[in-house]
Amino acid sequence: MVNNVVVDDTDTQYIAYxxxxxxxxxxxxxxxWESTVHSTKTYGAEAAFQFLGLCDYPCWSGFIIYDTIPAGSGTVFVDITIDGGSPTRVTRTSGSDNVYNDVLYQSPLLATDSSHTVIMTNRG
Structure with missing residues (x-):
């Protein structure tokens, strides 16, 4: 059985800035989504997302982070860290049009019945 949970960027139950x-x-x-987006230009600013991977066996959990890329905003670098592991660097470059609901990152499969912490760090 698949259980999808959508978390908005304003949901402080799951996300801390x-x-x-x-x-x-x-x-x-x-x-x-919900007509909102959080933005930062501060190098090193972080957003932390916590969730508990739950589902009926056999299965795994994971997550997808969607972003908005404003037109003409240049190139951004984001480090994604899962459960204290090594960060994965993600790069996005803007074009002449806004891009909505871009998949910034899709996680690998994660263990269920475990708490997970994802940290997104602005690297420029």
């Missing part, structure tokens, strides 16, 4: 002043909440585009 380092330094509230480092992040800006942008609203208004219906093309973004």
């Amino acid at each position: 380092s330094g509230a002043s480092d992040w800006t909440l942008l609203t208004g585009s219906s093309r973004q």
Whole structure:
């Protein structure tokens, strides 16, 4: 049985942002989930996402992070760290149009019945 849970960027039950002043909440585009997106230009700013992988056996859990790429915003670098492991560097470069619901990162399969912590770190 597959159980999908969608978490909005404003859901503080699951997501914690380092330094509230480092992040800006942008609203208004219906093309973004719940019409919101968090943005930062602060190097080293982090967003941490915690969840418990649960499902009926046999199965695994995982996650997908979607982003918005504003037109003309240049190149961004994000490190994704899962459960304290080595970070994975993700790079995105903007074009002449906004891009919505871009898959920034899709996790490998993760163990179920375990708590997981994902940290996204702005690297430029």
